[in-house]
Structure formats: structure tokens, C-alpha cells
Amino acid sequence: MRRVLGRVLLLGALAGVALALRRYLEREEGGEEVAEITFDDGSARVLAAGSAEGRELSEVARKLVELGL
Missing domain, CATH: 1.20.5 (Single alpha-helices involved in coiled-coils or other helix-helix interfaces)
Known part of the structure; x- marks a missing residue:
């Protein structure tokens, strides 16, 4: 057994x-890579990595990581 x-x-x-x-x-x-943003009210938005908004979000996130936040 x-x-x-x-x-x-x-x-x-x-x-x-x-x-x-x-x-x-x-x-x-x-x-396809995507980013999902969830807001305080529970709503969410999904952005494709290749979109202009996705690239902008990626740059902001990269800067935050560099700052250590």
C-alpha cells in the first residue's frame, strides 16, 4: 500500500x-503582458503592455522601484 x-x-x-x-x-x-490597476472603490482597469497607457504605467512603476518605494 x-x-x-x-x-x-x-x-x-x-x-x-x-x-x-x-x-x-x-x-x-x-x-500578452497586461497590468491591472485596482482602485480603492474596488473597480479595476486592465492595460495592455504595448498600449501608450501601459508604457506610461511601466515607466512610473520603474521610477518607484528605483526610488525604493
């Missing part, structure tokens, strides 16, 4: 690694 359980756990771990690797590779191939 212990041997079977160990094999099932090993197969589950291998399947998890394979799924994580697949999702990572799919993201690298052509997944």
Missing part, C-alpha cells in the same frame, strides 16, 4: 511540473 501511494504521489508531482512548464512556455511564446 505504501509503495502504491508513493508512486501516485510521484506521478502527481511529475504531472504538476509538466503543467507548470507548459504554462511557462506558452507565456513565453506569445502571451
Whole structure:
């Protein structure tokens, strides 16, 4: 019984690694990067990384990181 359980756990771990690797590779191939801004009232706005607003937000975030905020 212990041997079977160990094999099932090993197969589950291998399947998890394979799924994580697949999702990572799919993201690298052509997944679009987006930024989501959530406001205090609970509303949200999603910006594509290639849009003018997305590039502007990226610059602001980069400056904040440089300042250590």
C-alpha cells in the first residue's frame, strides 16, 4: 500500500511540473503582458503592455522601484 501511494504521489508531482512548464512556455511564446490597476472603490482597469497607457504605467512603476518605494 505504501509503495502504491508513493508512486501516485510521484506521478502527481511529475504531472504538476509538466503543467507548470507548459504554462511557462506558452507565456513565453506569445502571451500578452497586461497590468491591472485596482482602485480603492474596488473597480479595476486592465492595460495592455504595448498600449501608450501601459508604457506610461511601466515607466512610473520603474521610477518607484528605483526610488525604493
